[in-house]
Amino acid sequence: MTAPLTPPPPPHERSAQDAWPPPADGPRAPGSQPAEYAGHGWYGQDGPGMKTEVREAAVISLAVALGGVLLGVLWWWLAPHVPLIGDVVEGNWVVYLKDTEGEQAVGVDGTFTLLALGFGAVSALVVFLLRRRGGVPLVVGLAVGGLLGSLLAWRLGVWLGPAEDVIARARDAGRGVTFSAPLKLGAKGALLAWPLAALVLHLGLTALFGPRDPEPEFPEGPYEAPPAA
Numbered sequence: 001m002t003a004p005l006t007p008p009p010p011p012h013e014r015s016a017q018d019a020w021p022p023p024a025d026g027p028r029a030p031g032s033q034p035a036e037y038a039g040h041g042w043y044g045q046d047g048p049g050m051k052t053e054v055r056e057a058a059v060i061s062l063a064v065a066l067g068g069v070l071l072g073v074l075w076w077w078l079a080p081h082v083p084l085i086g087d088v089v090e091g092n093w094v095v096y097l098k099d100t101e102g103e104q105a106v107g108v109d110g111t112f113t114l115l116a117l118g119f120g121a122v123s124a125l126v127v128f129l130l131r132r133r134g135g136v137p138l139v140v141g142l143a144v145g146g147l148l149g150s151l152l153a154w155r156l157g158v159w160l161g162p163a164e165d166v167i168a169r170a171r172d173a174g175r176g177v178t179f180s181a182p183l184k185l186g187a188k189g190a191l192l193a194w195p196l197a198a199l200v201l202h203l204g205l206t207a208l209f210g211p212r213d214p215e216p217e218f219p220e221g222p223y224e225a226p227p228a229a
Contacts, residue, residue, distance in 0.1 A: 056131065057141030064123045064145025064198075065152060071119050071194075072156030075183075078115070079157070080107040082181035086170025095166045098178055105186060112154070113190040120146055120197025127198075128205045142202060146195035154191065157183050 082105050083098040127142055128134075161183030163169055173179045185191075 050137070053135045053137040057135075057137035059141075060127055060131075060138065061141035061145035061148070064127075064142060065148035067119055067123060067145075068149030068152030069156060071115055071149060071153035072160065074115055075112050075153060075157040076160040079111045079183060080104040082108065083178045084166060084170070084181045085178050086167075086173060086175060088175055093167050093170050095170050105184075108183065109185060109187045109190055112157075112185055113187075113193045116150055116153075116190060116193035117197045119149065120194040121201050123149075123194075124198040124201035124205065128202055128209075132206075132209075133211055134202070134206045139199065139202060142198050143195040146198045147191065150191040150194045154185050158185075 082102070084095050085098045086093055086095050088094075123146060124142065127138070131138055158164075162180045164182040166181065169179055
């Protein structure tokens, strides 16, 4: 007579001594966050929180807008002058373009556009270096600051340029004497050059060099064997 065979133990069984140890910070309820993530709310590792990002965006928007002062000064200094000439016709003063085929007026708009594109690129680079993680409020603040800076530069350049009363200036200069036209931005679309350049470059830098999202971690805890069939 042979001894009865002993059935093998179920697969994947572990004794109490071989059970996996709990995490260092103690057992956690399902769906709870580790201690190092506590207090971060919805964002976790992705950012400091919406209120902080909105405050940072407001500061960046104001700082970028103040750059419009420098843009306005450079535009007034570098823009070409449009020559005008005054004359008297039937006792009334009239003002003409001295060179009707000149491209100075186009050069005024082009100078503003090129400077605004440069300011947009610089502002986007500086903001990216200071705040690499980005975020929607930051991008909106950068765009709003660029638009406000363009408006400030436009009005400042007009204010620094020649007076807008060309008839009075023609009388002061005298009949047939050339004088400069007021600084004028003919293509108002140039005001969008700064915010658009800042948005495109900032998004490109974030896509290429911004931080990447961490890989998802597997849940910790003892391994449970599937029920035997």
